[in-house]
Amino acid sequence: MDIQALKTYIKDNDEKGINDFLSPLHPSDIAKFIGELEDDEQIVVFKSLPPDIASEVLLEVAEHTREMLVSSISNAELIEVVDEMATDDAADVIAELPADEAETVLEGIGWEGGAEVIKLLKYPEDTAGGIMQTELVSVLEDATIQETIEQVQEKSEEVSNIHNVFVTDSDGRLTGVVPLEKLILTKPHLSVRDIMDPQPVKVTADTDQEDVAKVFKKYDIVALAVVDTKGKLLGRITIDDVMDVVEEEIFEDFYKMASLNTDERVLDSASRSFRLRAPWLLLNLATAFLAASVVKVFENTIQTVVTLAVFMPVVAGMGGNAATQTITVVVRGIALGELEFRHAKRVLLNQVMVGFANGVLTGAAAVIVAHIFGISYAIGILLFLAMIANLMIAGFSGTVIPIILKWFKADPALSAAVFVTTCTDVGGFLSFLGLATIFLKYGYL
Amino acid sequence: MDIQALKTYIKDNDEKGINDFLSPLHPSDIAKFIGELEDDEQIVVFKSLPPDIASEVLLEVAEHTREMLVSSISNAELIEVVDEMATDDAADVIAELPADEAETVLEGIGWEGGAEVIKLLKYPEDTAGGIMQTELVSVLEDATIQETIEQVQEKSEEVSNIHNVFVTDSDGRLTGVVPLEKLILTKPHLSVRDIMDPQPVKVTADTDQEDVAKVFKKYDIVALAVVDTKGKLLGRITIDDVMDVVEEEIFEDFYKMASLNTDERVLDSASRSFRLRAPWLLLNLATAFLAASVVKVFENTIQTVVTLAVFMPVVAGMGGNAATQTITVVVRGIALGELEFRHAKRVLLNQVMVGFANGVLTGAAAVIVAHIFGISYAIGILLFLAMIANLMIAGFSGTVIPIILKWFKADPALSAAVFVTTCTDVGGFLSFLGLATIFLKYGYL
Numbered sequence: 086m087d088i089q090a091l092k093t094y095i096k097d098n099d100e101k102g103i104n105d106f107l108s109p110l111h112p113s114d115i116a117k118f119i120g121e122l123e124d125d126e127q128i129v130v131f132k133s134l135p136p137d138i139a140s141e142v143l144l145e146v147a148e149h150t151r152e153m154l155v156s157s158i159s160n161a162e163l164i165e166v167v168d169e170m171a172t173d174d175a176a177d178v179i180a181e182l183p184a185d186e187a188e189t190v191l192e193g194i195g196w197e198g199g200a201e202v203i204k205l206l207k208y209p210e211d212t213a214g215g216i217m218q219t220e221l222v223s224v225l226e227d228a229t230i231q232e233t234i235e236q237v238q239e240k241s242e243e244v245s246n247i248h249n250v251f252v253t254d255s256d257g258r259l260t261g262v263v264p265l266e267k268l269i270l271t272k273p274h275l276s277v278r279d280i281m282d283p284q285p286v287k288v289t290a291d292t293d294q295e296d297v298a299k300v301f302k303k304y305d306i307v308a309l310a311v312v313d314t315k316g317k318l319l320g321r322i323t324i325d326d327v328m329d330v331v332e333e334e335i336f337e338d339f340y341k342m343a344s345l346n347t348d349e350r351v352l353d354s355a356s357r358s359f360r361l362r363a364p365w366l367l368l369n370l371a372t373a374f375l376a377a378s379v380v381k382v383f384e385n386t387i388q389t390v391v392t393l394a395v396f397m398p399v400v401a402g403m404g405g406n407a408a409t410q411t412i413t414v415v416v417r418g419i420a421l422g423e424l425e426f427r428h429a430k431r432v433l434l435n436q437v438m439v440g441f442a443n444g445v446l447t448g449a450a451a452v453i454v455a456h457i458f459g460i461s462y463a464i465g466i467l468l469f470l471a472m473i474a475n476l477m478i479a480g481f482s483g484t485v486i487p488i489i490l491k492w493f494k495a496d497p498a499l500s501a502a503v504f505v506t507t508c509t510d511v512g513g514f515l516s517f518l519g520l521a522t523i524f525l526k527y528g529y530l
Numbered sequence: 531m532d533i534q535a536l537k538t539y540i541k542d543n544d545e546k547g548i549n550d551f552l553s554p555l556h557p558s559d560i561a562k563f564i565g566e567l568e569d570d571e572q573i574v575v576f577k578s579l580p581p582d583i584a585s586e587v588l589l590e591v592a593e594h595t596r597e598m599l600v601s602s603i604s605n606a607e608l609i610e611v612v613d614e615m616a617t618d619d620a621a622d623v624i625a626e627l628p629a630d631e632a633e634t635v636l637e638g639i640g641w642e643g644g645a646e647v648i649k650l651l652k653y654p655e656d657t658a659g660g661i662m663q664t665e666l667v668s669v670l671e672d673a674t675i676q677e678t679i680e681q682v683q684e685k686s687e688e689v690s691n692i693h694n695v696f697v698t699d700s701d702g703r704l705t706g707v708v709p710l711e712k713l714i715l716t717k718p719h720l721s722v723r724d725i726m727d728p729q730p731v732k733v734t735a736d737t738d739q740e741d742v743a744k745v746f747k748k749y750d751i752v753a754l755a756v757v758d759t760k761g762k763l764l765g766r767i768t769i770d771d772v773m774d775v776v777e778e779e780i781f782e783d784f785y786k787m788a789s790l791n792t793d794e795r796v797l798d799s800a801s802r803s804f805r806l807r808a809p810w811l812l813l814n815l816a817t818a819f820l821a822a823s824v825v826k827v828f829e830n831t832i833q834t835v836v837t838l839a840v841f842m843p844v845v846a847g848m849g850g851n852a853a854t855q856t857i858t859v860v861v862r863g864i865a866l867g868e869l870e871f872r873h874a875k876r877v878l879l880n881q882v883m884v885g886f887a888n889g890v891l892t893g894a895a896a897v898i899v900a901h902i903f904g905i906s907y908a909i910g911i912l913l914f915l916a917m918i919a920n921l922m923i924a925g926f927s928g929t930v931i932p933i934i935l936k937w938f939k940a941d942p943a944l945s946a947a948v949f950v951t952t953c954t955d956v957g958g959f960l961s962f963l964g965l966a967t968i969f970l971k972y973g974y975l
Contacts, residue, residue, distance in 0.1 A: 111748060113747075117868070120868065121873070234714055237711060237714055246750070265710045266682060266692050266710055269679055269682055269683070270683050301773070302558075302770075302773060303558045304556075305770040307691070307752050307769060324752060324769055324773070325747075325750040328772075328773065331773065331777055332780065335780045336862055339783075339784055339858060339862065340858060340862075342858075343854045343855055343857075344854070344855060345855050345858055345859065350859070350868065351862065351877060352868060352869070355879075355881075355883040355884050355887070356887075358880065358881075359888060362852075362888060363887075363891055363892075365851075365855070366852060366855075366888050366891070367892060367895060369848065370848060370892050370896060373844040373847045373848060374844065374903075376847070378903075380839060380840045380843065381840045381903065384837070384840065388833075388836045391829050391833045391836075391839075392829070394825060394829075394832050394839035395825045395829065396822060397839075398818070398821060398842075399818040399819065399821075399822050402814075402818045402821070402951075403811065403818060406811060406814045407807075407811060409788045409789070410788055410790050410811075413787075413788035414790065414794055414795070415796055417781055417796065418795070418796030423795060423797060424796045428566070428796075432796060435799070435800040435803065436803075439803045439804045442800070442801075442804040443804060443808055447811050450812060451819075454816075458819075458822075506847075
């Protein structure tokens with residue numbers, strides 16, 4: 086499949102060509118092709134899709150593309166597309182619309198669907214409520230297996246990937262769950278109460294989506310009940326939505342550590358990438374000048390022993406590398422729930438010790454290499470001591486800063502590029518040039 | 531739950547205390563507690579577990595802990611534990627054993643189970659064959675719904691999370707798939723051929739596990755058939771195994787970009803972390819000296835204008851930041867399949883353009899700030915030009931290096947810390963000090 090062919094069809098306004106090109110493709114592949122087109126081409130392709138395909142494609146494209154495509158079609162068309170979606174996806178799309186347009190679409194998708202979506206819109210999008218759907222199969226505790234099967238039958242059109250049937254009491258409180266395979270294996274006249282798991286795994290609607298993912302992994306389940314604070318069944322989350330969450334959350338950490346806006350994609354235009362990255366680079370520039378101002382303090386020392394300028398970036402850079410190692414391990418530990426506050430003291434001590442040990446090792450190696458460069462023993466000792474100091478600073482700041490950010494409910498991954506490498510740059514220059522100044526003063530250099 | 535209480539029970543050899551502590555816990559929580567104990571304590575806890583719990587715990591702990599625990603128990607005990615596992619998990623554990631021990635365990639788990647596991651051991655662990663299990667429900671095409679349900683019934687003990695029934699022809703070739711809910715909704719006397727999806731999603735055994743994860747995401751499925759090159763059904767992969775793959779693969783990229791061994795965990799001992807990180811830091815040290823040797827070439831220039839030493843780390847550091855941005859976007863794009871070779875030229879051009887634009891912006895900002903530091907216009911111009919050059923180098927190397935690595939089937943994420951930041955360090959020093967030397971020669975500085 087060649088994107089150039091598609092571009093030619095678009096240019097030639099060849100509707101049949103576009104259709105023949107797209108119709109054998111899976112919606113996620115169509116979304117991929119759309120990601121490679123110019124804005125106006127994207128709109129042509131999107132408008133050519135039937136509503137059921139368009140609805141799936143819309144959920145696969147990048148967020149900024151979705152906004153653009155949604156605004157390119159009429160409200161009537163948008164209603165048709167949203168009508169094809171499950172409630173959770175519909176809520177996501179509608180949440181991004183301006184208020185008056187959202188209202189029109191909600192009215193358009195009809196009384197029942199609209200009401201369900203309005204309920205979902207109340208929940209923050211990164212919570213269980215925000216990712217759940219209201220489509221599910223539930224029965225009362227005293228239903229028979231036969232009645233339950235009939236209920237599955239009735240809902241099978243509307244609910245995709247049923248996986249299991251939820252059981253509630255007459256107040257709507259969740260009391261059990263029955264996997265489909267158990268339904269198959271049980272005699273029709275028995276009560277669902279006899280075969281249900283009376284301790285269903287569940288989360289409340291305000292549970293953070295990262296914690297929802299952890300529940301899925303822990304219990305190896307494919308669907309999870311969402312309840313309110315009184316235990317009433319509100320909806321369910323299926324594993325395909327959680328897969329997206331897991332991937333999204335990890336890549337967000339990744340991006341934040343690299344000073345990137347989480348919505349940037351590799352095929353974005355240069356001007357978009359420039360705009361998204363520029364503020365971060367300006368922030369980094371500010372911290373770079375902070376480090377430079379430390380060097381400036383020692384200008385006289387460098388003037389006296391110019392070789393210091395050769396080795397000072399080595400100390401700062403190695404600190405940056407060691408800090409990146411520490412922060413990556415710590416951020417991963419926090420993300421996966423392996424690192425909790427009660428471990429903080431132990432992990433901090435460990436990381437500083439690792440910094441010390443690696444400082445001794447790389448410091449010694451640096452002295453040997455520097456010797457080959459033909460430097461004096463005094464500078465060798467300087468290099469050795471400064472390396473140890475800076476790798477300990479790396480272990481300390483790489484552990485403490487993400488943990489403090491987590492403590493203040495900020496994102497631990499945000500810390501890497503900005504805060505921690507500032508610590509190791511400043512720490513590296515300060516320790517190396519500071520020690521050099523002392524050495525000079527006492528005539529050792 | 532307090533880990534100190536558990537440690538006290540272990541020290542006091544209080545078996546009842548240990549049991550009372552562990553028995554209400556989920557296996558994954560037990561694995562978490564084990565991760566926080568010393569080696570000898572881990573063994574005591576592990577040995578206290580009944581085989582079915584021990585088998586689940588073994589699959590949740592870190593790899594090096596698993597090796598240690600497995601070697602701490604007798605072959606007879608190990609056989610009991612492995613016997614509780616699904617074939618895919620059993621194969622993973624057995625693959626890590628020494629050859630003679632592996633043979634003993636394979637014999638121990640009996641003729642049928644052992645034979646299935648031996649088949650799985652042939653596949654590399656990061657392929658579909660390596661993560662599939664042989665437990666599944668399959669029927670012939672001419673089976674009735676009633677017969678299919680009976681088959682589900684018969685296998686329901688042995689196969690957990692059935693999800694769907696696979697349909698094969700008499701040669702064992704996969705010809706269809708039937709989700710469980712369809713079985714419920716269909717009259718018992720119909721043939722399975724009438725209701726099956728005749729184009730089941732499938733992968734061959736040698737498919738890379740990353741591509742397997744992409745198939746799951748694309749088709750929103752919870753179980754996937756694995757076939758041989760002739761289309762014969764070999765096994766199936768369930769989504770819970772894929773969730774682990776997705777998480778693992780992303781974090782591996784993360785780790786490699788930060789120069790970390792992929793098996794390091796945040797609660798590892800300091801000595802283990804030290805050993806795992808040391809080789810990477812020594813490699814980084816080598817590249818740091820490469821950059822230092824560039825500075826050394828310009829020692830005379832720095833001696834003449836010492837202010838250059840103050841600003842050269844700014845140019846190098848900003849290049850490093852910009853390169854990390856580019857490489858992170860590129861590595862993510864490759865991992866998610868958004869970036870393919872056919873996009874390479876366009877992405878390269880974009881990234882170099884983004885580098886140019888951000889170079890102009892941050893270069894101009896740097897000149898203003900440097901002006902506040904009281905530097906000359908000549909150094910300001912130097913800073914401006916070198917920043918542009920180095921940010922373009924960052925865009926170029928941050929795109930080209932991971933793509934080349936991918937081309938040679940190496941891991942694109944490996945490139946970040948080692949190769950790319952070397953480019954921007956060398957590029958930063960070379961452009962800034964090189965230009966300065968030229969300026970000096972012509973008397974502009």
